[in-house]
Amino acid sequence: MKIVVIGGTGLIGSKVIRRLEAHGHEGVAAAPNTGVNALTGEGLDEVMTGADAVIDLSNSPSFEDQAALDFFRTGTTNLLAAEQKAGVRHHIALSIVGSERSPQIGYFRAKIAQEELIKASGVPYSLIHATQFFEFVKAIADTSVVDGVVRIQPVNFQPIAGDDVADQVAKVAVGEPLNSRVDIAGPDKERMDEFFRKALTELNDPREVVTDPEATYYGAVVSEDALVPIGPATLGRIHYADWEKQ
Template sequence: MKVVVIGGTGLIGSKVVGKLREHGHEAVPAAPNTGVNTLTGEGLSDVLKGASVVVDVSNSPSFEPDAVMEFFRTSTTNLLAAEAEAGVTHHVALSIVGTDRLEKNGYFRAKLAQEELIKGSGIAYSLVHATQFFEFVKGIADSMTEGDTVRVPAAKIQPIYSDDVATAVARTAVGEPLNGVVEIAGPDVFDFKEFIDKGLAPESDPRAVVADPHAQYFGSELEETSLLPGPDAHIGGTSYDEWLAQQQ
């Protein structure tokens, strides 16, 4: 089976390509550095020739609300049009648990717009909703830092290892289209403060981490369960503590 992975040279995409190839599939990474640009349409028709499945794990180069909305609307529109022309029969996209819960978050609004385009395309699809990646802990902390203090929401978080995300995406890509959503998450639920504390500890980071019910997560205040998946989520096999130990 030929599977084209949009964003196939990035953190998740490169792992998805590797896992598909391990199982004998023709996995083709597609990104600007391979000559494929979904924003301009460059290279799309060529790379999609003979493809049965497209996996989109691409991301916007800017998280500014207008820019990220423009990226996902334009790139997804171009991609879906090229897929229809090429006869692609399954579109898989990686998205985020809780996209419909945080309306003030510009990134989540853009991902929701992407999902609506996919649902209305007429191409069979599967949406993989993941929780936050272990690898993003420092970036999340940096976004919440004021001086020497990291102000985090008084909320729960169930983060996941990127390798487990890639496994779930690759498995979904070679399965039957869901025409719906599958959620994936890590095995442990943490208070947001504990998640950040654990992530910063190996670097002896001097910042104090403080739980604040009004602290914002990329522009949104969180309810306790805003970022948590539902009871039917698929659970990854790697714990946060195991991943942290691997980083030493």
């Protein structure tokens, strides 16, 4: 199979490419630095030629509400049009567990808009909702700093390793379109404040983690289970403690 990976040079994309190639598929990394730009349409028609599936792992460079919405609407519209023209049979997109449960977060609203475009396009699709990545722990902590301390809600949290995400994305991509979604998460669920307290200690980060029910996650207070799967989910194999030691 020829599988085009939009964002194929990034964190998850590069891992997906390696997995596809290890199983005998042609994984094509498509990104601005390879001459393919979903926002402008540059290179899309060429890279889609002969493609069986397209994996969209692109990510907005800005988390500002309107910028993120514009990014996902424009890029997704261009991708789907190019796929329809080329006869691509499967569109796979990576999204976020709980996005529909926290629409007060602008970035989540942008991902919801992206999914609505995919569902309405007529292109067979699969949506993969993932929890937060281990690789983003420090970035999440940085956005949670108020007056020099990391303020975190005591809600459920179940992050996942990028390698586990890539495994599932590659697996779904070579299968038949689901025309629905699957949820994936890490193997361990715990309170978010407790997780960050341990994680920052392991990272030798001296910042204090304060439990605060009114703390915000990317600008919004979230509910108890907003960030974890509700119902069936595929769990990763890598525990944070083992990942952090790698």
